[in-house]
Amino acid sequence: MNRFQVRKVAVLGAGVMGAQIAAHLVNVNVPVILFDLPAKEGPKNGVVDKAIAHLKKIKPAPLADASMADRIQAANYEEHLDLLAGCDLVIEAIAERMDWKLDLYRRIAPHVAPHAILASNTSGLSINAMAAALPEAMRPRFCGIHFFNPPRYMYLLELIATDLSDATVLDQLETFATSTLGKGVVRAKDSPNFIANRAGVGSILSVMTQAEKFGLTYDVVDDLTGKKLGRASSGTFRTADVVGLDTMAHVIQTLEDKLPSDPFKALYARPAVLKTLLDAGALGAKNGAGFFKKVGRDILRFDPATGDYVPGGAKADPLIDRIIKKPAAERLKLLRESSHPQAQFLWAILRDSFHYAAVHLEAIAETARDLDFAMRWGFGNRQGPFEIWQDAGWAQVAGWISEDIAAGKTLCDAPLPAWVSSGPVAEAGGVHTPAGSWSPSRKAFVPRSDLAVYRRQHFPENVLGSAAVDPLTAGTEVFRSPELRVWTLDGEVLIATITCKLNLISQEVTQGLAKAVELAESGYQGLVIWSPGSNGAPNETFFSAGANLEGLMPVFMSQGAAGIAPVEKELQDLMLRVRYASVPVVAAIRGMALGGGCELSIYCARRVQAMESYMGLVEMGVGLLPGGGGLTYIARRASEMAQAVPGSDLVACLKEGFTAAATAKVGTSALENRHLGFALWSDVIVPNKDELLFVAINEAKAMMASGYRPPQRARIQVAGRNGIATIKASLVGMRDGQFVTGHDFHIASLMAEVVCGGDIDAGHSVSEEYLMALERQHFCALLTHPKTQERIMGLLQTGKPVRN
Incomplete structure (x- = not known):
């Protein structure tokens, strides 16, 4: 197969757009060289160095991980034009001045590789007028590429052909922009300000x-x-x-x-x-x-x-x-x-x-x-x-x-x-x-584009009247309940789709997912947990916003905390069922995976995340601690890290996971989710949200084809009462310094007891079930606390967290 490979990109212009386009390229793991004029004073790359440093300060963050700024290579037009020869794509993003752009093109033309695509990121200047100033050999490989600001978050990308642009070049660039950059590409005509x-x-x-x-x-x-x-x-x-x-x-x-x-x-x-x-x-x-x-x-x-x-x-x-x-x-x-x-x-x-x-x-x-x-x-x-x-x-x-x-x-x-x-x-x-x-x-x-890249999109966004297949009725349905649909597209991998508001996890969803795991084990190569996004509303997408607290209220009102304990155990049992299933269970995450949604994803064998995925154990916000196995996961991960490096301090290994849960920290990108431990480095990141299901299904098949076996059950080494004391000492300082409220301190102290294994000696080993029992005990106890009840009711009534 003849495939256009983009091994390195040059971005010309380190202004607001150029620098942020470079940032997005490193977000999706594309090496990039950022060019600008040589500085008049100091190091010649001073203009670009300043722009790269500024990327770490901008909000919303253009970098999915601030440390990735170091991956942007700085260059200037005076010393480094020879570097253009190693670039497959050159994106010009200087100021909207036609004379400046044309002068730059004349300057770079001798250095651009013959196979490279040259594209101008302009918001409305004539692409044909620019092409006329280029050497004749470069014109077929020139076009307009209009990113919207901020490039990381804005899905739209307009491609604008000139009268001489090679159709194959446009198809190659559209494929790269769609699958690698994660964009929704629209072909625009060369008219002022485009579409x-x-x-x-x-x-x-x-x-x-x-x-x-x-x-x-x-x-x-x-x-x-x-x-x-x-x-x-x-x-x-x-x-x-x-x-x-x-x-x-x-x-x-x-x-x-x-x-x-x-x-x-x-x-x-x-x-x-x-x-x-x-x-x-x-x-x-x-x-x-x-x-x-x-x-x-x-x-x-x-x-x-x-x-x-x-x-x-x-x-x-x-x-x-x-x-x-x-x-x-x-x-x-x-x-x-x-x-x-x-x-x-x-x-x-x-x-x-x-x-x-x-x-x-x-x-x-x-x-x-x-x-x-x-x-x-x-x-x-x-x-x-x-x-x-x-x-x-x-x-x-x-x-x-x-x-x-x-x-x-x-x-x-x-x-x-x-x-x-x-x-x-x-x-x-x-x-x-x-x-x-x-x-x-x-x-x-005219039908939609039939480029091969779009065959990876099982359910792309569609327009009203197109009669596109609804993912909630597509494929072959295996079973359905009011809040869960289990189905398959190919007869080989099962798909579980939560269908209720915010994809909340109720007792019905818990039972349905357990049944889905059982069915997947009996005749399929795996199970993918996936829910479609809101068509036309990408910021209203949820993998799952967590447990359905409102649905638990009748049980709590009639039976108290004792009635909630069996429901919590059923949820915890599901997490273990997912983790130890004989076929891979893959979480296909797009948008929010919070609380119980985060717990469900971390117990899966693999996570396939869209770049803009936001994961976190946020139960602190409603006066609770993670009760679906989240704290048990943190303890297990810390134990695994400590055992991997003999002599490691177990409490130190707990720090990042515990802090994330105790502060309800949410990862703000797929990359940050990895750093917080909610995703592993072996997990897959998919730039384009509409390719998520395709990749997840194939990931499940690949895992099974390579001889997938679930992890063996192992005991978890815990820090015990000494670890609890160490963590509580740091919490006291935060409480006394008024960085957290008294109730925050109380909940975090209970979290510390769970992740450290309770009142036992340091170095003792316990089972996952033991830690989950501690989770359940403290979760149910917190439900009876007046300040927790105030937080829960406040959230249900106003949608906003209450600090008390």
């Missing part, structure tokens, strides 16, 4: 325009245009602050300069309030003031009428909240017909987004699917504009838009394209169909 920024900024400008028209304040608008509307939780004006008002102004200016004949040209004029803020030096979050300003604990909003900041925090009218929750068709009808200014505002911005997307689709994207994905992945929308339109009734909404155009209510008088109301789209009732999504340029419904 996401073109449609996204158009939407933001519509919001700004309509907010002023309907007299709504920025806080109310953000409440209306955030999660309630299925968009990013930061809303519109807060998002602008985070992006940077200067950056926003630059993107708007690009639209105004490059699109003189655009029917929406009037929209591209810089809003007066944006000019006012920029003139005052208010750049947004980067310097503390923009549309909003934080003063102490208060969030103030800018008032354009007074030119000053005033108290913020206003919310949408509850009536509008109720309308927004209605199904799409009813929701849009009610918004359009209401006289309430907030309802009229929402109808206006939704109508504008549909109108803008339809008018510009052919110029900026190949299909409607590309535009919808770009808005999902680049701007955090749950659905793209075409999906919402289609969901609400294509013909009805098209009629409303046309009526508003005729009445002069829209942002421009351009009619909807003919394909909207006649022909295949009108007949199909929308742009997305099982056959594919509408392409105005091809005048056909």
Whole structure:
């Protein structure tokens, strides 16, 4: 098989984007050289060295593990251009100045390897214009590659071909970006600001325009245009602050300069309030003031009428909240017909987004699917504009838009394209169909890419109307309960999918998983525990958020702690059943694996993690200690580490695991999960979330094919009462220094008793069952503690932890 291998990447430009692209490359284990100009004073690599050091300080962290900054090789254009010859991919990420970019290309051209791909990370400059300045031999291997900021977290990546780009080169780069970088790739046309920024900024400008028209304040608008509307939780004006008002102004200016004949040209004029803020030096979050300003604990909003900041925090009218929750068709009808200014505002911005997307689709994207994905992945929308339109009734909404155009209510008088109301789209009732999504340029419904890399994605994100297979009904079902589905795709590996809210582990789930292990042992090569993510909502994904405490309340109320003990033992027995199963049980982790979810994963034979996986024993937050075997696992791991290196201090080996549990520390990446001991170095990390199930299934098969045998049961050496005393001494200092509360100290002391084996001599060996019995005893005792009950009720009622 002829495969394009990316053994090393060069990133040109150590600014915000260049440095963070380099960081993401080392996150996924790709060697990278980061270039910039030679420093005028001191070491020649000073500019790059400073940028690399800064990566360790940025929040959200661009590095999945801060220590990986050392893997970025620093270089400068004066001394190190010869290093480019060893790079398979060169990503240019310097400032958005065409003359600077072209000058750099002329400089590097003699040094770039003949087989290498050269790509410009630009947010909107013409890719064809750049290609024209390159030597003729390089043009087929040149294209645009637009990362979204921050590169580690933003799923969208736009690829932009030139008229001369080799199709095979684009396919190779898309494969690398998808599988290695973990991105959702959209092919964009070479038009100003490409797809996401073109449609996204158009939407933001519509919001700004309509907010002023309907007299709504920025806080109310953000409440209306955030999660309630299925968009990013930061809303519109807060998002602008985070992006940077200067950056926003630059993107708007690009639209105004490059699109003189655009029917929406009037929209591209810089809003007066944006000019006012920029003139005052208010750049947004980067310097503390923009549309909003934080003063102490208060969030103030800018008032354009007074030119000053005033108290913020206003919310949408509850009536509008109720309308927004209605199904799409009813929701849009009610918004359009209401006289309430907030309802009229929402109808206006939704109508504008549909109108803008339809008018510009052919110029900026190949299909409607590309535009919808770009808005999902680049701007955090749950659905793209075409999906919402289609969901609400294509013909009805098209009629409303046309009526508003005729009445002069829209942002421009351009009619909807003919394909909207006649022909295949009108007949199909929308742009997305099982056959594919509408392409105005091809005048056909175009299916998704058939590149080999996408065959690894059993259940990729899909658009409304595509009739994609639902993972909750796919494959062959073996058995199902209200909270668990056990099924198989290939008849060789079983898959267990928790289906309840937050994938919480109830007694029903515990019993179902035990049954799944038994079935896997009887006729399958393994068991994979996997749950799909929320389509269009990647930040709302859970492997499992832990035990279902609310479900235990009736038992506790009727039987007290004595009624909980058997339930806890059943959960602990499941963990041992999973660990000692005769076939490998593989946890396929994406998103949150907390509390009992973390315990379930650490008792599996292998963990296959998406890069953005967050694991932790967080029971301290609800006034409990890990009761599903988590502390037993920490004790076992410490014993194994101590025995592996004779003479090791067992208490020292306990420190990291105990501290993580006692402080409810959560690993913030798959790499950090390894450092905390929630994942092993032998576990697999998968950059692309949609490849997780494919890899996990194949991992189970490979383990079985290589003669898998479960670990042998072994006794655990514990630190005993001496270890307890040592740990408690350090806890006393934390309590007396007011770093932890009295109840935190009490719970951590009980944790210390478990991981050290209780009141026995140091060096004594115990069984896992013995330690789990200690866990159960203290877990149940804590349930009766008033402060624990206060924490549990606080979390159930408000969703927020209580500190007491």
